[in-house]
Structure formats: structure tokens, C-alpha cells
Amino acid sequence: MRHPSTRAAHAHWETLALSPGGARREAVDPVAMRHALRDVFIVEREPGREAVFAIGGTRICAVLGREVRGRGFVDAWGEPGMAASVLASVEAGSVVAGEALGEVPDGNGHAFEFVMMPLTWRGIPGAAVLGALAPVGPDAWAGQALSSVRMTRRHSFRGPVHGVRGVATGLAANGRA
Numbered sequence: 290m291r292h293p294s295t296r297a298a299h300a301h302w303e304t305l306a307l308s309p310g311g312a313r314r315e316a317v318d319p320v321a322m323r324h325a326l327r328d329v330f331i332v333e334r335e336p337g338r339e340a341v342f343a344i345g346g347t348r349i350c351a352v353l354g355r356e357v358r359g360r361g362f363v364d365a366w367g368e369p370g371m372a373a374s375v376l377a378s379v380e381a382g383s384v385v386a387g388e389a390l391g392e393v394p395d396g397n398g399h400a401f402e403f404v405m406m407p408l409t410w411r412g413i414p415g416a417a418v419l420g421a422l423a424p425v426g427p428d429a430w431a432g433q434a435l436s437s438v439r440m441t442r443r444h445s446f447r448g449p450v451h452g453v454r455g456v457a458t459g460l461a462a463n464g465r466a
Contacts, residue, residue, distance in 0.1 A: 311414075353365050386404045
């Protein structure tokens, strides 16, 4: 994870995950991630229903081209199959970090990175997800409308890995670095 927003979201989740009650949706503290809020989102899934955005930061809404609250998570992505697979991994308890490609109507692409972490919500582990999506690289997104955003690469690992360096170590230990 290179972007300060994805690192901040992961650090906050790790603090929650290592606490006695574990990573619970109601324990998420926006103040702890105040500098990353524009890139942060929370997804919730009621039993038997589709996963929807509960909260989306201002840049999340801009990247996806609309207010995301209440909208389906999987349908927001240009590649719904990959998004559904990532969501299933997180709901099963894995942390997923990866890359996404945002495309503008003229065909140019912009690199993004994401991280998604499981939360317990209403007593159900993995029923909510804390995530962040942020632009990276020399061609960092400048705010133009995107025609699609696709997850292109992902790495999964289980549980807290003790800091951003731990994420790289955890990925390497799982053969995914």
C-alpha cells in the first residue's frame, strides 16, 4: 500500500482488529482516519441481500461518478466478477489489497490502489467492510469523470499483520508480493 489513505484505513482497521472486541462496524472512528475520509468507504450486507455502500467519501463518489450510499457494491465496478470475488474473500475474513484501473472516456487509464477489510456488523463477522480506494502513480487521477473502474490485481491475507511493513511481509509470506 503506497497511498496515505489506504495505509490510514488499514492502520485503523488493524487497531480495531487487535482490540478485545475485534473489528466491529460500530467501532470505526472517522476521526482516526480524518485525513483519509475522502477515499474511505463502508459496505454492508444484510442477510440475504446484496452488499451496498453505507458510506462513501467524496473522492469515492467522484471516482464512481455518483453518490454511492445505498447503491450496490458489485455493480459499481467495471468488472463485477472480480468485485464479487474480492467481496466474498473479505466477507470470509481476509484482508484484500490490490490495484484498480480507472478509465476516462478518451480511453486513458489511471492507476488506483484499494484495500478492503472485514468488520463484524450486527453480530455477523464479515457482514460489513471497511475499504479505501486512492489514486497512485505519476498519472494520478486529476478528478475527471471516469467511464469505468476495474479491479485488476489483488492480494489476500488473513488477520492483522502489524503495520504497513507487515502487509508487505504478509503478502510475501503468502507468495503474493
